[in-house]
Amino acid sequence: AQDRMSKSVVTSSPLKIFGNAKKSIRDIFGGIASYVEESKACVQEINDERICSASERVKIGEYTDKVAGIREVLSRDHMKVVFFGRTSNGKSTVINTMLRSKILPSGIGHTTHCFVQVEGSDTTEGYMLLEGSAEKRPVSSLKDLANALSSVKLEENSLIRICWPKNMCSLLKDDVVLLDSPGIDVTPDLDGWIDKFCLDADVFVLVANAESTLMQTEKNFFLKVSEMLSKPTVFILNNRWDASASEPDMMEMVRSQHMERNMEFLCNELKVVNKKEAEGRIFFVSAKEALHNRLTEKGAVTTPLGSVLEGYQSRLFEFAQFERTFEECISRSAVKTKFAQHAHKGKLMACELRELMEALLDRSQSLREEVTKVYSSSTNQLAQLERQLAEISTDIENTIRMVADDVQLKVSRALSD
Numbered sequence: 174a175q176d177r178m179s180k181s182v183v184t185s186s187p188l189k190i191f192g193n194a195k196k197s198i199r200d201i202f203g204g205i206a207s208y209v210e211e212s213k214a215c216v217q218e219i220n221d222e223r224i225c226s227a228s229e230r231v232k233i234g235e236y237t238d239k240v241a242g243i244r245e246v247l248s249r250d251h252m253k254v255v256f257f258g259r260t261s262n263g264k265s266t267v268i269n270t271m272l273r274s275k276i277l278p279s280g281i282g283h284t285t286h287c288f289v290q291v292e293g294s295d296t297t298e299g300y301m302l303l304e305g306s307a308e309k310r311p312v313s314s315l316k317d318l319a320n321a322l323s324s325v326k327l328e329e330n331s332l333i334r335i336c337w338p339k340n341m342c343s344l345l346k347d348d349v350v351l352l353d354s355p356g357i358d359v360t361p362d363l364d365g366w367i368d369k370f371c372l373d374a375d376v377f378v379l380v381a382n383a384e385s386t387l388m389q390t391e392k393n394f395f396l397k398v399s400e401m402l403s404k405p406t407v408f409i410l411n412n413r414w415d416a417s418a419s420e421p422d423m424m425e426m427v428r429s430q431h432m433e434r435n436m437e438f439l440c441n442e443l444k445v446v447n448k449k450e451a452e453g454r455i456f457f458v459s460a461k462e463a464l465h466n467r468l469t470e471k472g473a474v475t476t477p478l479g480s481v482l483e484g485y486q487s488r489l490f491e492f493a494q495f496e497r498t499f500e501e502c503i504s505r506s507a508v509k510t511k512f513a514q515h516a517h518k519g520k521l522m523a524c525e526l527r528e529l530m531e532a533l534l535d536r537s538q539s540l541r542e543e544v545t546k547v548y549s550s551s552t553n554q555l556a557q558l559e560r561q562l563a564e565i566s567t568d569i570e571n572t573i574r575m576v577a578d579d580v581q582l583k584v585s586r587a588l589s590d
């Protein structure tokens with residue numbers, strides 16, 4: 174089955190690894206649930222405290238809730254990617270490019286000061302959920318969303334969820350949730366951010382500005398993240414790389430300078446990857462160009478970008494390369510972080526339940542042996558008693574005969590006298 178799975182993955186998106194693993198683990202838990210129900214039904218029929226104690230009955234009952242709880246979590250499990258970086262580095266534009274749709278408002282004036290999460294929904298229209306409210310606010314257009322976002326006053330670490338029709342974006346269909354953060358330059362409450370939004374993240378993307386160097390605030394955030402999560406998967410996108418086209422002579426030098434500093438950060442400061450791996454985590458892209466290119470292909474925009482800048486194709490290619498690596502990393506990391514724990518718990522539960530049922534079986538078998546023993550020993554005693562009774566009755570018969578003979582003899586003697 175694994176072979177089949179890996180073959181199908183090679184031809185389709187790496188994100189399917191997560192989808193397939195999710196399906197498998199859900200099937201396994203379906204199996205555990207029916208095992209629990211069968212055991213429960215069996216125990217209900219046993220009305221003997223010597224075989225199943227009251228506490229064991231309660232314990233088996235509790236497995237039903239535990240398994241249901243895990244199945245519920247599994248149905249909500251998804252892959253989560255969080256984007257960080259300074260305001261205007263292009264976080265929203267990167268997200269829109271990956272979604273191949275202008276979902277998040279971007280640009281000056283539409284800066285969001287809170288976290289905005291884009292996730293898939295099975296509805297035909299998009300809607301928005303504010304933190305602490307179940308009211309679905311309709312957002313069918315970018316303008317609606319921009320208006321809605323600016324009409325609500327939210328705190329820096331509150332969350333707006335944008336639920337967007339899954340059938341409009343393949344990333345959403347494959348259970349990827351994308352989280353945009355407020356600019357890291359706005360005196361962030363790093364601990365609060367990490368606690369609330371990052372502990373379940375599978376991948377982090379640092380959207381840096383290729384026109385400047387990484388800032389200490391950007392680095393500090395990731396240093397803190399790596400204190401709380403072991404070896405987080407971090408990508409660095411040096412965005413706005415189209416700016417380099419205006420200085421082609423300097424391009425190679427700037428690129429190698431960024432590369433060196435980014436590598437230094439990932440390998441020596443964060444210590445999350447080695448040099449070889451780090452090369453596959455650093456990209457030079459132009460989200461603006463890539464978004465425009467994708468929207469043009471979809472026929473969503475007709476206005477040309479202006480003059481196509483030198484290196485345009487290779488920047489598009491590098492964006493696609495980033496996405497491929499990202500998809501591989503996120504699905505592998507999500508399978509590990511999201512399912513390993515459930516798999517362990519499932520295994521433990523199945524083992525405990527098996528041990529318990531085996532103990533019940535053992536007890537019922539020894540009880541049966543005891544009953545058989547009692548039965549056969551009482552049968553033996555009965556036979557002995559019968560034998561004794563037979564002997565006694567023979568004795569009695571003999572005695573009666575002797576007495577009768579004696580009496581007869583005595584009577585005959587008396588008569589003859």
Ligand code: GDP
Pocket residue numbers: 258259260261262263264265266267278279280281284356412413414415416458459460461462
């Ligand atoms: P955010 O604050 O990090 O979410 O940044 P936005 O995505 O809102 O982008 C801020 C501005 O930068 C917008 O006007 C974008 O069009 C522009 N922008 C984003 N990516 C690029 C890029 O790769 N190249 C250029 N030239 N501009 C970009």
